Amino acid sequence: MPDQDEPDWVDTVVNGVRHEEVVDARTTLADFLRGRLRLTGTHVGCEHGVCGACTVIVDGAAVRSCLMLAVQADGAVVETVESLTDDSASGELTPLQDAFSRHHAVQCGFCTSGFMMSTTAALREGPVTDEAQAREVLSGNICRCTGYTGMVAALLEVGSDDQH
């Protein structure tokens, strides 16, 4: 028999915009963001919570959007990589994005959104001032291209800045 349950609603603020949507209960937050809202900057790399490519910030915490259901974001405030910069060509990169570019911490870019969001969340908690700490912050995400050297340098440059 068809499922007669009430449809599942998710009412969430994503990048400052409120969305009220009907979703399948099993839809992951990553698929909701990508497929429904067409915020395709969030990438799905492993679908089991290890690689971190799908990291977004939910109510201030960096989470794996592949391991979270869209309905769990009901009432939550979600930030994705698209929120970091205004998307016009003239929109300035954030200091973190700019440092990633200057230190060549980006190659294929598939993991980059996840690193952006996990490091953004970490920097809100406090400065990153030494290499060991930088590597610890970065260790929740996997990059296959860069060997992390540029990321460590970029994070240290930005992370010790007083404004964070």
Add this chain to the structure above:
Amino acid sequence: MTSTETRPSTMIGRSVLRREDRRLLTGAATYLDDLELPGCYEAAFVRSPHAAARIVSIDTSAAAAMPGVIGVWTGADLPEIAKGIPPKVVHPQLRDVPRMPLPADFVKFVGEPVAVVVATSRYVAEDALDLVEVEYDVLPAVSSTGAALADGAPLIHEGADDNVAVHVVQTAGDPAAAMAAAPHRLRERFSVTRGGGHSMETRGVAARFDPTTEQLVVWDTTQSPHYVRNTLAHLYDMPEDGIRVVAPPDVGGGFGPKAQFYGEEAVIPWVARLLRNPVKWIEDRRENFVATMMERTQVHDVEIGFDDDGHILAIRNVFEHDQGAYCAGLQVPMITLSTLPGQYRIPNIHTELIACYTNMVPTSSVRGAGRPQAVVAMERMVDRAAEHLGMDPVEFRRRNLVQADEFPYRVGLTFRDGSPLTYDSGNFPLLMDETLAAFDYSGERERQTAARAEGRLVGIGVAAYVEGCGLGPYEGSRYRLLNDGTILVTLAAAPQGQGYETVYAQIAADALGMDMDLIRVTTGDTGRIPFGQGTFASRNTATAGPATLQAGDEMRGKILQVAEAMLKTSAASLEIHGDRVSVADDPSRSVTLREIAGAANVGKHGITLAPGILPGLETTVYFAPERAAYASGTHAVAVEIDPETGAIDVLRYVIGHDCGNVMNPMLVDGQVLGGFAHGIGNAMYEEPFYDETGQPQSTSYLDYSLPSSMEVPPVELVHIHTPSPLNPLGAKGAGEGGTIPVPAAIANAVEDALRPFGARITSLPITPPKIVDALSTDDLDGTGPWHG
């Protein structure tokens, strides 16, 4: 006319920041799964759960009846594409077995696709997978080269006497006699296990058929769009111009596996054509673990003969190569064959390949492509020989290095393209010196001595390699002056993070004598340039690079010729500044690139071109290198072992690297550092286990460890630059060198650390349990303070 003046390099050699970065950092990039394909169906594959089985029956009726399912097809349902996928690189003696897009009768490895479900969403398609009933008659499976080559082994493919795919011997000199006469001979058996590419973006294919134009457009995460187009044209029996293959502007890593062709790539466009509706398939990570090709498994039986002075007299290496269930190409073991001698002058060489089929996913190139294994065999034996003589291993190496004045150096073997294996250029002694100076080799030895006196297990490893790169047959670059006065450079090859849009604009800027701002680079679309090979084998800077240089030079000549006619002057006195071509000594006489395009490209309907105006300013150059250009490198590492846990701590790591002339140093460093991280994975972490029935046991990143920022140690880079004479840029390859010697260097260092015990390390990756095991055996000959 072609300009003959020598223009200074102003952009080549500079660390220009990447044009790609902005979209990647802001989430605005377009990967395959980001393409806007309205109404697109999504596919999922039914895959074999058995490593060897006969397909008795497949019942798709329940799946097909499920709401939201558009269609289900098995191999038997698609006889039109039931053709073998040709191997990429073959050998006359290869016993090839057809690899079908969707096999109808037998499955040969876990993960082999047997049916495809197309549905309105991936969620629905995966639901329907569970309703496809496949009855299998399970057969005995083989999951190692040893099992495959054992007497009475189950046959992977019917109709053969054994599981050997190809057996190739290459020799130089008289290795048997030289080995027999050598004062010292040492033997060992080394094994290197499988490892994957593990691009962060998995594979994916999307396709749309336009019945009006009869064009099939295929978006593919491939490294080689033209190879995919040619293969599809063959399988579909379609003209190649009826198929346009596009690698999206952003592909999330390649590393080799995406340079191969897979059954899914044949099935998805075909069903899109049948359905007259877009269809896409995005591989999930679980599929990636079982169905995407891997590399690396080889077992080497190597013997080295040398004299009292440490001169290598002969090397003999017989190795088993795991080809997997089918031969997707012989490139990997053929490269291993010829990489063995490395940087050393060895008069007598025997290198022998026994490639065999197994019931595991087929193997193909993964970053390094057969070279890391050869370097393990060679460099590990060099260390053993030095130890045997009581000689410093660096001194032993120095006595055998090919010298700087010996290039071009003929090794005595045959390269995979059939030519005599010849190193075009290099300076191995300088590379060794510079690397070890940066490493402070003598200082590290002193620190090692002091550490040993304190009871610490510190070891030093060195490994050197050569890499034949910049392989043929050719690569192309097409220039067009657009009507807005900018230049479009089109490459056939598709990037996966290497920064082509930046580095080829640098090369084009110098070739044209123009600002980079006026140049845009586009890649990876068979509709834009008819011929191409792809991104693999560290080849593009040395193939597409010279093509871009030469085509740019031709294009400048054409632009100047048209400007000359428009300005009624001589090209020799013309200069290009910004978007304007002007007379050198009278800048008031000038014409813009837009005006040149208007005159030469747009024209006026029915009006004859003025004298000297060339019709249509475009040019395409295909550069075909004479043979491979040889990059080289030397790595030095110091490690410390925790004898209780077997953990390896990398104390220092220095990479010496020679990839000839460098286009963008920042990007080259990035390639080397990223390759190094991959090598660290191969050396210490990555191990895809299969049980004896061929079941993969490590199919998640919880079980298969990719190095994170905690595992990849800091590394120092040293560069020397010996330009290749084989191309006008003097370029070689940089994509794989960082990976190649890492397993050998780490293994040498670990065994050096364990030398007080005489413990031996012969299998890679080197994991803590292996070290603890090596320290726990009874036959250790050491008398170190911890022995007991």
